[in-house]
Amino acid sequence: MSGESPRRNQHLMELAVRYFKKEGYKVKSESTVLEGYSGISRQFDLIVQKGRAEQGVWIRDWNRTIGVNIIIGLDTASEDVGLSNPILIGEKFSDHAKSYSNRRKITLLTKQKIAMSLR
Numbered sequence: 001m002s003g004e005s006p007r008r009n010q011h012l013m014e015l016a017v018r019y020f021k022k023e024g025y026k027v028k029s030e031s032t033v034l035e036g037y038s039g040i041s042r043q044f045d046l047i048v049q050k051g052r053a054e055q056g057v058w059i060r061d062w063n064r065t066i067g068v069n070i071i072i073g074l075d076t077a078s079e080d081v082g083l084s085n086p087i088l089i090g091e092k093f094s095d096h097a098k099s100y101s102n103r104r105k106i107t108l109l110t111k112q113k114i115a116m117s118l119r
Contacts, residue, residue, distance in 0.1 A: 012061045012111060016046060016089055019114045020057075025050045036080030044077070048087070056083040060090040061111075068096040075104050089114065 017027050025048040034056075036042050046057035056078045060066055071088060078086040087107040101108050 012059050012089065013045060015111070015114050015118065016057065016059055016109075019109075019117055020046070020048045022118065023050075028054065034081040036077070037082070038080050040080065042077040042081050044083075047083070053084050055085050055087055055107075056081070057087045057089065060088065062091060065092050065094050066090040066097055067094045068100050071097045071100050071104075071106060071108075075100075075106060 013030065017030070020027055028047040028049050030046055032044050032047050033041050034044065042056075044056040045059040048055050048057055056074070058070075058074050060070060066088070071093075074086045074088050078084070085105050085107065087109060088101070089109045089111070091111055093101075093108050093110075098108065100106070
């Protein structure tokens with residue numbers, strides 16, 4: 001149980017696609033499953049590319065704070081499939097999540113930041 005409704009998540013996905021295109025990213029695919037070096041299948045909501053680097057994106061449209069465990073999961077999944085500097089989109093993030101993401105070069109985007117950028 002992920003705590004997100006399909007309709008809400010789809011709306012945020014559409015906003016995210018518009019945001020990335022506006023920011024100069026190429027949106028390569030949506031709802032992608034990649035095979036990791038570990039042999040584990042890893043799911044990403046989006047794969048975006050800017051320059052040569054491809055980045056995995058997770059979208060978590062939850063009405064609660066996203067903790068460091070989710071950030072670590074994204075980091076691990078991205079590393080396993082050879083993607084750099086992953087991106088997580090959510091409502092709000094814990095202080096531990098922010099610290100970890102700063103150290104590991106993971107971009108955290110809030111729905112509010114995306115909405116403001118698209119105005």
